[in-house]
Amino acid sequence: MLNARTRAPHGLVRTAFIATPLTTDLVEPDYNAYMASPEVIGAHSDGRWPIDGFTLDDNRALVAIHQADHEAGRAFTYLLMNPTRTQSLGCLYLNPLRDYLVRVGAAPETLQQFPAESAMVTFWLRQDMEHLTTDVATAVDDWLQNEWPLRRALFRALPAEHESIAAFESLDLVSVALELPEESRPYRWYRSR
Template sequence: MDYRKTLVDDDFVVPFELVTDQFRLRMLSINDLIKDYDAVMSSVDHLRNTYSLISGSNWPVGLTLEEDLIDLGWHQREFTLRYSFAYTVMTLDETQCLGCVYLEPSRKSSFDVVVSMWVRVSELGNGLDSDLYGTVKTWISELWPFPKPRLSRQGNHSRQWKKIPDDL
């Protein structure tokens, strides 16, 4: 990540939350630790299969609560510095974390932001992944200053994405 440049200009008002009739998207923070950890641990195999092709890691296999706290703190700090933006996907009553959405700088000049997302395994059958993708796609195009976003659903950009050379 290039920490010399923020993802958005200083005068851009970063959306704090997005509320639909199904879920609430808001900044991911250390206060979400228990709910986030529960969502991640409920979907370990699914997330490992999704992200191993992209990052080459086994995340989140073996993730500890302490490591998740560090990860959330890092996401929270990058959000406040405007380097990247991590949002938690919560039920409307905030009792359960349903997944996450990440906006990160692209290392490929053909895109100005990479937007990735995941939902917990228990929500795949009811179509939340499709609903989240559609909602986020509209949200990015209407509210964010990214003319060339790269949106990715769970596990949907791994091999093709790796074929595009990094040039930034």
């Protein structure tokens, strides 16, 4: 997603939350937020991410993959935490948009709109913290526009992610229609103005 010479910002600090790279040192707070949010996780993943029987060790293995991808510049995962860094509020993901578009059969003219330095941006917040959704969306949108070396970024959400959709629309982000013949999920896409 980023070339070898460019680096992702280390983190984001705001009054209500911080975003810090997800590492194996943060497995426990990440796991606690995940397990405290089954409805949010179900909506965000369209039921693909496990809850029942998902263990701390399972999470540790996934976090190690996220950390390796982050360090290599392939994809970026940030843990959203309260300002005192004592509780995880959720996760923020920046994944390569172009790779995704190729996987789901986007037409060449769609691919031409999105250079390699384009990100697909998603996030979830624990169920008792969804009131922060607009704050997170606002801060992340600003961060992407002003501090990231990206050419394009699209926020992605499923219709069941009501808080995210409402936040994107309240921010007056532009809805983007993408023809994705091999994608069965009804994702909604948004970009900055």
